[in-house]
Amino acid sequence: MPHRLDSREDGFPAAFEEFLGARRDVEETADRAAAEILADVRARGDAAVLDYTKRFDRLELTAGTMRVPASEIAGAADLVEPEVMTALETAALRIRSFHEKTLPGGLDYVDRVGVRLGARWRPVAAAGLYVPGGTAAYPSSVLMNAMPAKVAGVERLVMVAPTPDGRVNPLVLAAAHLAGVEEIYRLGGAQAVGALAYGTETIRPVDKIVGPGNAYVAAAKRRVFGTVGIDMIAGPSEILVVADAANDPGWIAIDLLSQAEHDTSAQSVLITDDADFAAAVERAIASHLATLPRREIAEKSWTDHGAIILVSDLMKEAPALVDRIAPEHLELAVADPNSLSERVRNAGAVFLGRHTPEAIGDYIAGPNHVLPTSGSARFSSGLGVLDFMKRTSFVACDADSLGTIGPAAVRLAEAEGLGAHARSIAIRLNRAAGD
Amino acid sequence: MPHRLDSREDGFPAAFEEFLGARRDVEETADRAAAEILADVRARGDAAVLDYTKRFDRLELTAGTMRVPASEIAGAADLVEPEVMTALETAALRIRSFHEKTLPGGLDYVDRVGVRLGARWRPVAAAGLYVPGGTAAYPSSVLMNAMPAKVAGVERLVMVAPTPDGRVNPLVLAAAHLAGVEEIYRLGGAQAVGALAYGTETIRPVDKIVGPGNAYVAAAKRRVFGTVGIDMIAGPSEILVVADAANDPGWIAIDLLSQAEHDTSAQSVLITDDADFAAAVERAIASHLATLPRREIAEKSWTDHGAIILVSDLMKEAPALVDRIAPEHLELAVADPNSLSERVRNAGAVFLGRHTPEAIGDYIAGPNHVLPTSGSARFSSGLGVLDFMKRTSFVACDADSLGTIGPAAVRLAEAEGLGAHARSIAIRLNRAAGD
Incomplete structure (x- = not known):
């Protein structure tokens, strides 16, 4: 049963703090393992990477077979349905178009005492993209990681993706090809992060590593930070939906479930001002679940981590709650979403109005879907071209x-x-x- | 004796790689101590912070005396020479003016199929500024850390500065007052980082922690990354001067020493195309050292970490070497510094021409002096307003x-x-x- 909170009850502030405090920590235990793997990769290079791949991915590779052949990358599109390829191409174009508009401008001026001052942006030379394997090997994530790097002007893009038991997802390769990624290794985990950061006999090191991964990948990224740049430490996905009673409960229910189906540790939260509407959403969730392919995952996520927060006045109360939660995704299904959005400080991405389900941003809208999780929207931004660039100031x-x-x-x-x-x-x- | 390399010698590529590889690692040993201190601060709050302050700073504080009183902050300027206050004020104005020009613009448009897309920037709510104590308690660093946060619109700025044996530097307080910092705690080390990240009974947590510190501070910042944002992992300071023979050797020598005097682990490197000029610079260094107040530090830094790299052609060879070194500070004392600068990808800040000593950027030019060290200019930028802001994308x-x-x-x-x-x-x- 999801958490239930009501801002009209006396115990609400304490209950809300407890809800926030129950954030799902994922990392500490993986840190030691990641440290050992990184040290080993740094010391033994390819040999260590191949050993860990054999152990964790049950895959025997050699230095020569780590890399996915160019022909396999180029041919992957042929294994994908034409309709899906067309959709991927549309997504790539829209993502590119949005990111191009966010390219930073330089600065170059002479001040009134004659000092020339400025700053210029340049792309990093080489970026590594970590693409998770297994159920989370999403071609959309390949586009979202690779396109901003391409738009930034990064010359060398290196993708690593674990292929447990040797299974390669042609959709992932097709997306990489579409995004212009030509250097792909069948590696994952902390060992892939180590290979990207320190380099091996086969893999030249990169300057920046981006992309989500499991707890070992997150711990490894944290540890190599400084040797290379990293984007962020990704946690489980989250959605916060602020919805009034004028919504179709079935629409809001499926939006909540679209986040819950990612992972049993994902979190979906509804803030509403109508108890009857909340109840209707809960009934609609039960109804949707009955026919969802990923029912088990979504149901467990909703039951364990889901929450319904009832308030008296959405416009007055929701902004402060949103800012405390600092959600990765914020859906504002209310009559005047713009006004509400203006009052919010902390959110990775905002989806405005009843016809903007969060999933449209996962695939096709254009802004990046790699967004700050676990409250880190308080201080960080979604992935973008700036993550692949750095600024040099100058004085004359x-x-x-x-x-x-x-x-x-x-x-x-x-x-x-x-x-x-x-x-x-x-x-x-x-x-x-x-x- | 500083390192000597010559690109005309056969062994140069290997010698240059070895020089790069000898980067001065500072961190690993401090990581465990930082982890323990952080866990203790998280568990015991104020009590832990006060214990560590007693132990490391030989200072007995209470929850009530941790914070510097408002009257002491406001009164600090009276303890500073008027000429120095005027200079600080000039610096603050110039730093503010430059940083205001770097405020990011938002984005809001409707694409051709009618989807509204955009991104907006908002300041973080609260930022923590770590100001090192002892010899490195620099008022200029207070301005460089605080002004971009103020320009970004951060509402709550919290400064921590260790005051070993209780010594407070009035210049540091005066600079903080000038920058509008009103919440200052006499704390340092990993315990101060922990207090800012997790909060204590007395100190509310912040969203982002910036500022340089020793190895324990660096390790603590890395560990709290995710709970809060951090700026970068700072290492020892560095300068790379590219100079032709038309320079006054005494000018170039003192520029190299201005970095060397920071710290015995600082690094000063000269790239030149003239062996006689290089020798003249070395003689001028010896001559300057004789009368420098920080002679011992500067001499040890230059002897242990300094380097002179001789090349045949500055324009052709320097850019690639600069990019490999990726210096924090790059001084281009050549006839056409703009052309050379354009060919460089990796540098924290560039100082163009013979009349732009690096030190002008440390104090008064306007751009930030908190810059990426240890080669991290490959992937990161100097501190700026963007470090105190985050971007939220939106779709409708x-x-x-x-x-x-x-x-x-x-x-x-x-x-x-x-x-x-x-x-x-x-x-x-x-x-x-x-x-």
């Missing part, structure tokens, strides 16, 4: 402008006791270069 | 536009075996809301 003084701003810098350097700093400026004051 | 479909893009999404959801995803879209197709 001439003798005159250094003469104007230099003395204050000398004074501060002296106040901080940094004599060489002070002298490096003072030595140039009132002197042309090379005097 | 109506019945018509969902009808246009929905079927492809249904197809992809079905191909991925996600029935509830597919149904959440299909159930809305060709139906008005609430039909």
